[in-house]
Amino acid sequence: MPRTARTTAAKTTKPAGRSRRQEKAEQVRLALFDAAARIVGKHGYAGASVARITALAGVAQGTFYNYFASRQDLLDQLLPAMGEEMLAHIAGTVRGERDEVAREERRFRAFFAFLQKRPAFLRILNEAEVYAPKGFRAHLANIAADYRRALEAARGRGALPGFAEDEIEPLVFLLMAARSYTSVRYAEGPGGKVKAPPESLIRAYVKLMRHGIASGAAEE
Structure with a gap:
């Protein structure tokens, strides 16, 4: 592939890759919100632990802190x-x-x-x-x-x-x-x-x- 073609291909695929990552990150964030809503609805705020929220959302507890400070x-x-x-x-x-x-x-x-x-x-x-x-x-x-x-x-x-x-x-x-x-x-x-x-x-x-x-x- 000529250099110019490789460069063009790289430029067009990188934004798409970032977009997919952003889309996945947004899906995880929404899953955490939805899980938190369901947990608070069932157990109240006092019972809404990070462990319960992440388990329901299907993500690791460590992942939680990539989206929320606490x-x-x-x-x-x-x-x-x-x-x-x-x-x-x-x-x-x-x-x-x-x-x-x-x-x-x-x-x-x-x-x-x-x-x-x-x-x-x-x-x-x-x-x-x-x-x-x-x-x-x-x-x-x-x-x-x-x-x-x-x-x-x-x-x-x-x-x-x-x-x-x-x-x-x-x-x-x-x-x-x-x-x-x-x-x-x-x-x-x-x-x-x-x-x-x-x-x-x-x-x-x-x-x-x-x-x-x-x-x-x-x-x-």
């Missing part, structure tokens, strides 16, 4: 990562809906649907404030920022009549609180399973939104 580092990243997954799930559900009450109903249903898809999320969220406070704070900030952008856009379209600009952030946390407590009451089932929300809960939530959010102008 066990706590992984636990602090776990909830924010799952929160991003939840936000993507909800965004796909509400896309295209212009009516704000209907959008909020879709968000609410999508939140419970995500819990059914990822039942470990409830325990990961509920224990995080104690066992992974850094991750808990990051998760709250991410969720609040995403919700605020959505509601500010809705207000810009005139969909939140009567709500002042400085009322948007309090509204965000009121709606987040509704999800937190209704999930404890209606989603948690036996054996760590997640139940579908009753339609009575959905109806009550929609009525609250329709006569609260959509009729906010009545207070002025």
